[in-house]
Amino acid sequence: xxxxxxGPDHITGPTPDNALRDADxxxxxxxxxxxxxxxxxxxxxxxxxxxxxxxLGLIAPLLIFVLITFVIPIGDMxxxxxxxxxxxxxxPRTVQSLSDWDAEAQxxxxxxxxxxxxxxxxFAAERKEHTRLGTRLNYELxxxxxxxxxxxxxxxxxxxxxxxxxxxxxxxxxxxxxTWAAMLGDGPASDVLPLTAGAWEDWKAFNVExxxxxxxxxxxxxxYTALYHELSQGADVSGLSDRLAAAGEAVGGFETVSLRExxxxxxxxxxxxxxxxxxxxxxxxxxxxxxxxxxxxxxTPDGVEARPENQRIYGMLFQRTLFMSLMxxxxxxxxxxxxxxxxxxxxxxxxxxxMILVLLPFWTSLLVRTSAWKVMLQQQGVIxxxxxxxxxxxxxxxxxxxxxxxxxxxxxxxxxxxxMILPMYSVMQxxxxxxxxxxxxxxxxxxxxxxxxxFPQSVPGIGAGSILVFILxxxxxxxxxxxxxxxxxxxxxRIAYHISSSLNWGLAAAxxxxxxxxxxxxxxxxxxxxGIDNVKLG
Amino acid sequence: MKLIKTLMTTTAVTVxxxxxxxxxxxxxxxxxxxxxAYQNSQLKAYVEPYQEMNPDVNVVWDESSNEAVAKLRxxxxxxxxxxxxxxxVAADAIRLCDEGLAMEYEPDELLAEGDDGTSAEDDFGDxxxxxxxxxxxxxxxxxxxxxxxxxxxxxAPDSICAFFDTETYPGKRALERRPINNMEWALxxxxxxxxxxxxxxxxxEGQQQALDKLDTIKxxxxxxxxxxEPPQLLADGEVVMASSYNGRxxxxxxxxxxxxxxxxxxxxxxxxxxxxxxxLSEERLARVKDFVKFATDTQRxxxxxxxxxxxxxxxxxxxxxxxxAELGIDMxxxxxxxPENAKNTFVxxxxxxxxxxxxxxxxxxxxxxx
Numbered sequence: 068x069x070x071x072x073x074g075p076d077h078i079t080g081p082t083p084d085n086a087l088r089d090a091d092x093x094x095x096x097x098x099x100x101x102x103x104x105x106x107x108x109x110x111x112x113x114x115x116x117x118x119x120x121x122x123l124g125l126i127a128p129l130l131i132f133v134l135i136t137f138v139i140p141i142g143d144m145x146x147x148x149x150x151x152x153x154x155x156x157x158x159p160r161t162v163q164s165l166s167d168w169d170a171e172a173q174x175x176x177x178x179x180x181x182x183x184x185x186x187x188x189x190f191a192a193e194r195k196e197h198t199r200l201g202t203r204l205n206y207e208l209x210x211x212x213x214x215x216x217x218x219x220x221x222x223x224x225x226x227x228x229x230x231x232x233x234x235x236x237x238x239x240x241x242x243x244x245x246t247w248a249a250m251l252g253d254g255p256a257s258d259v260l261p262l263t264a265g266a267w268e269d270w271k272a273f274n275v276e277x278x279x280x281x282x283x284x285x286x287x288x289x290x291y292t293a294l295y296h297e298l299s300q301g302a303d304v305s306g307l308s309d310r311l312a313a314a315g316e317a318v319g320g321f322e323t324v325s326l327r328e329x330x331x332x333x334x335x336x337x338x339x340x341x342x343x344x345x346x347x348x349x350x351x352x353x354x355x356x357x358x359x360x361x362x363x364x365x366x367t368p369d370g371v372e373a374r375p376e377n378q379r380i381y382g383m384l385f386q387r388t389l390f391m392s393l394m395x396x397x398x399x400x401x402x403x404x405x406x407x408x409x410x411x412x413x414x415x416x417x418x419x420x421x422m423i424l425v426l427l428p429f430w431t432s433l434l435v436r437t438s439a440w441k442v443m444l445q446q447q448g449v450i451x452x453x454x455x456x457x458x459x460x461x462x463x464x465x466x467x468x469x470x471x472x473x474x475x476x477x478x479x480x481x482x483x484x485x486x487m488i489l490p491m492y493s494v495m496q497x498x499x500x501x502x503x504x505x506x507x508x509x510x511x512x513x514x515x516x517x518x519x520x521x522f523p524q525s526v527p528g529i530g531a532g533s534i535l536v537f538i539l540x541x542x543x544x545x546x547x548x549x550x551x552x553x554x555x556x557x558x559x560x561r562i563a564y565h566i567s568s569s570l571n572w573g574l575a576a577a578x579x580x581x582x583x584x585x586x587x588x589x590x591x592x593x594x595x596x597x598g599i600d601n602v603k604l605g
Numbered sequence: 606m607k608l609i610k611t612l613m614t615t616t617a618v619t620v621x622x623x624x625x626x627x628x629x630x631x632x633x634x635x636x637x638x639x640x641x642a643y644q645n646s647q648l649k650a651y652v653e654p655y656q657e658m659n660p661d662v663n664v665v666w667d668e669s670s671n672e673a674v675a676k677l678r679x680x681x682x683x684x685x686x687x688x689x690x691x692x693x694v695a696a697d698a699i700r701l702c703d704e705g706l707a708m709e710y711e712p713d714e715l716l717a718e719g720d721d722g723t724s725a726e727d728d729f730g731d732x733x734x735x736x737x738x739x740x741x742x743x744x745x746x747x748x749x750x751x752x753x754x755x756x757x758x759x760x761a762p763d764s765i766c767a768f769f770d771t772e773t774y775p776g777k778r779a780l781e782r783r784p785i786n787n788m789e790w791a792l793x794x795x796x797x798x799x800x801x802x803x804x805x806x807x808x809x810e811g812q813q814q815a816l817d818k819l820d821t822i823k824x825x826x827x828x829x830x831x832x833x834e835p836p837q838l839l840a841d842g843e844v845v846m847a848s849s850y851n852g853r854x855x856x857x858x859x860x861x862x863x864x865x866x867x868x869x870x871x872x873x874x875x876x877x878x879x880x881x882x883x884x885l886s887e888e889r890l891a892r893v894k895d896f897v898k899f900a901t902d903t904q905r906x907x908x909x910x911x912x913x914x915x916x917x918x919x920x921x922x923x924x925x926x927x928x929x930a931e932l933g934i935d936m937x938x939x940x941x942x943x944p945e946n947a948k949n950t951f952v953x954x955x956x957x958x959x960x961x962x963x964x965x966x967x968x969x970x971x972x973x974x975x
Binding site: 205209447470553556567 | 674813963967
């Protein structure tokens with residue numbers, strides 16, 4: 068232990084820290100030396116360091132285990148709530164050229180963007196990455212998924228082959244991959260024609276991935292399109308090579324094809340500025356989008372704004388989860404306290420028997436217990452049948468006790484009750500019965516003796532049980548799923564849906580992060596109000 | 606010299622042997638399926654006959670089809686694919702294909718041609734809804750009701766709209782807790798023409814119209830999330846009518862002798878089939894391909910219908926569908942594709958739901974929670 072943690076000023080005696088301090092004081096009047104002649108301060112510091120290292124070495128296996136199996140995976144999962152690499156990775160050129168497009172103007176982006184987008188889409192479609200991107204953007208704008216899928220099927224059949232034909236007609240050399248490789252190798256051409264050179268690099272990389280040789284493959288249409296685009300924009304190729312110079316002069320007379328129309332032909336939704344707004348909005352590698360979504364809001368070009376009323380669910384679900392977890396904790400305290408008291412005060416043999424009854428549900432499958440509650444509580448179930456038989460409830464007005472909040476609270480209270488009883492019991496066992504007797508002998512009534520003497524001593528047990536039950540309840544998933552119906556499901560059910568069904572892991576991570584923060588804040592509040600030292604687990 | 610020669614020959618032989626064994630097929634195969642009666646039908650119809658022919662092959666089942674998409678994605682990120690063949694519904698196959706997690710295949714290369722000589726591509730026809738999806742069966746989401754729980758004098762329901770007619774058919778109903786199918790049925794019963802349903806559902810107003818229609822029975826509906834629930838709810842008398850998969854109804858009615866009646870009207874056809882995960886080693890891939898070719902041939906698909914009432918995905922299998930293996934009843938009338946049952950049907954609109962699923966689901970869940 069060092070200064071930071073143990074408060075050494077309160078410890079007197081020959082601790083290493085105190086010795087260091089003594090050495091400091093002595094140093095004022097000249098260095099104090101150890102037996103081997105090194106300054107005492109140094110030698111002590113070395114001893115201390117060695118001790119710390121040894122301590123670290125001892126806990127290292129556990130530390131590494133916790134890091135690898137707990138901290139890193141959770142951290143990674145939480146990072147997904149803001150990570151958004153997919154747009155920038157799949158459409159690198161588009162993202163760049165779209166960054167100066169004015170989304171407010173409601174105009175479609177210019178031909179530069181369309182050319183970049185064509186090249187990006189072509190590679191994405193070849194690598195089968197466009198559908199994944201479509202799924203990602205579909206979370207933000209309905210319809211993008213099929214837009215990308217449809218376009219991906221069409222993009223290598225665009226009419227851009229007219230550029231290919233015209234370049235080759237101009238000079239058959241353009242058909243040879245060697246021409247391109249020589250032209251776009253290290254040389255001035257790649258500086259003058261950055262787009263073409265970049266596309267060529269990607270094409271080479273793509274061939275390496277596929278295990279093909281770039282010099283044996285046909286040059287794809289997109290290369291000619293990129294070159295045409297740059298030449299027609301007036302790239303200065305006069306001093307480079309005759310072939311290029313000739314092409315530069317000829318492109319003015321080329322027959323052209325509008326990429327914008329090609330895309331619109333594949334799907335007219337490309338003419339909807341909203342699609343481009345979404346691409347632009349989600350270009351950055353870090354996005355607040357998932358968190359906004361988790362808070363029932365959405366990111367728009369004008370900033371974050373609330374979702375339409377009929378799509379808001381998460382705020383309500385968080386509230387409901389907290390409220391119901393509190394209800395469950397409360398009912399566990401009410402039901403558990405007397406049982407724990409009985410357990411602690413009955414003779415050993417009876418207490419043991421009772422203990423087995425408390426633990427019995429622990430040994431039964433969660434699903435079985437939940438399904439048992441279904442049988443008990445449903446409208447044609449045991450309780451309703453008994454009530455009808457007793458004449459307390461009319462046959463056509465059977466109580467609804469399952470598939471709602473009531474059913475969830477009942478079933479979860481039952482399932483979580485042992486977690487409340489056990490810490491309470493272990494605390495109550497340590498309260499000597501003589502205290503109650505002493506209180507009574509001093510004139511206290513039963514109630515006063517309990518409330519003023521016994522209860523305060525049992526609070527640590529209640530605290531421990533409450534924390535356990537509440538934190539377990541807030542993340543509960545399977546019971547609400549089975550008996551929750553519409554009004555009894557928790558936020559964790561939505562998290563599970565987004566993990567396993569909708570595959571929107573970013574949103575699930577954002578919801579999970581919020582849940583984690585809520586729990587930490589509540590824990591902090593609990594510490595402030597009750598004090599975490601007042602918790603005893605056994 | 607001789608020694609060197611011998612050494613070289615042995616090395617060459619070893620190298621060749623190594624190369625040959627790389628072409629060989631793995632002996633272990635992990636198949637992912639749904640468990641229960643369905644997995645059993647696959648075991649009886651495909652796996653057991655295959656193992657008879659290849660006694661060395663060891664098959665491990667994993668009942669994870671429910672969460673196959675999420676688990677495959679996780680495996681892919683971890684770089685360790687432990688599954689060889691995964692049984693998924695078509696919508697999931699499309700998503701796995703979109704994510705690059707399922708392998709694209711050539712129907713005519715991978716699959717055997719039909720008994721009647723039609724090419725695999727023609728034999729499966731439109732049912733190959735994705736480049737990665739190897740169709741196996743056609744099933745449907747359809748309804749059943751308890752005749753004995755209907756009020757006296759009420760006619761037996763013959764339309765899906767009975768779900769929305771709480772006056773004639775009082776009592777609770779059970780529907781799946783998701784928008785798919787329910788929204789279509791709601792619009793159909795709200796007077797929207799069948800071929801316009803998806804156009805209407807693509808609009809805000811249409812979605813609201815469907816939710817408004819569902820709102821009329823919201824308090825009377827038990828929403829289920831596992832397909833095993835509705836037969837149970839119906840058997841307990843908790844509800845008077847319910848939706849579920851037709852195979853579940855068959856097993857409740859014929860195998861367990863429950864007194865339910867089928868309501869085939871507006872049943873929604875869906876497909877279930879295999880996908881092969883991407884990233885398998887050569888050996889494993891070779892084994893899986895061999896198995897899939899066998900398991901999807903005409904006879905095998907027809908055999909599966911002996912154990913469960915799902916229609917084979919091959920046209921050439923249809924005439925071969927015979928009797929239930931244990932009950933000995935004719936299976937044809939229990940198939941969703943039987944002409945008597947298929948008078949009014951929907952086909953799951955994969956493209957539509959791939960686009961609108963997130964949007965409509967948010968609205969549906971928000972509506973449910975209110």
